Amino acid sequence: MAKFLGLYFFMxxxxxxxxxxxxxxxxxxxYPLFTQVMSGRHFRAILRHFHTFNSLAIPQDNEDQLIRVRTVMEYLxxxxxxxxxxxEHLSLDKGSLQWKGRLSFRVYNPMxxxxxxxxxxxxxxxxxxxxAGSKEDQGS
Incomplete structure (x- = not known):
C-alpha cells in the first residue's frame, strides 16, 4: 500500500x-520509477478498488464532511x-487548489x-x- 500511495502522490x-x-x-x-515500483495494470487495479471508509458505517447524525478520508488524513x-x-524560519500563506467536483466547502471566486x-x-x-548567514560568510 505504501508503494501505491507513494506513486499516487508522485503523480x-x-x-x-x-x-x-x-x-x-x-x-x-x-518516468522509469513507475515501471520499477509497480506495473500499470496492478496500479489501476488497486486504484479501482481503493476505499478508505465503509460508506455503510456513516452515522445518520454525521457532521464531518471529510469522514470518508479522515483515517488516511490522520495516518498521513x-x-x-x-x-x-x-x-525556525517559517512562513504561513494561503493558496487554492482547483476543484471541479462537488464539495460543500469549495470556494467560488469569479475573478x-x-x-x-x-x-x-x-x-x-x-x-x-x-x-542564518550565507555560505560565503561561514567560510571567512
Whole structure:
C-alpha cells in the first residue's frame, strides 16, 4: 500500500494527461520509477478498488464532511509529524487548489482563472534565510 500511495502522490508532482502515460516508455513520457515500483495494470487495479471508509458505517447524525478520508488524513498527519520537524524560519500563506467536483466547502471566486477551488493554508520553511548567514560568510 505504501508503494501505491507513494506513486499516487508522485503523480501530483509530475502531471501527465492520464494515468496510463506514467507507464508509457517513450521519449516524451519517460518516468522509469513507475515501471520499477509497480506495473500499470496492478496500479489501476488497486486504484479501482481503493476505499478508505465503509460508506455503510456513516452515522445518520454525521457532521464531518471529510469522514470518508479522515483515517488516511490522520495516518498521513501522524507520519508527517514523525518524519519532519520544521526549523525556525517559517512562513504561513494561503493558496487554492482547483476543484471541479462537488464539495460543500469549495470556494467560488469569479475573478480567478479557476473559478471553483479549495482554500489551503500552506506552511513553508525557508532554508537559506538571511539571518542564518550565507555560505560565503561561514567560510571567512
Amino acid at each position: 501530483g508532482v509530475f502531471n501527465l494527461p492520464s494515468i496510463w502515460h506514467y507507464w508509457v516508455r517513450s521519449h516524451i513520457y519517460n 498527519f501522524q507520519w508527517f509529524q514523525n518524519t519532519y520537524l520544521p526549523k 480567478k482563472p479557476s473559478k471553483c477551488s479549495i482554500k489551503l493554508y500552506i506552511l513553508a520553511e525557508h532554508k537559506d534565510h538571511p539571518e
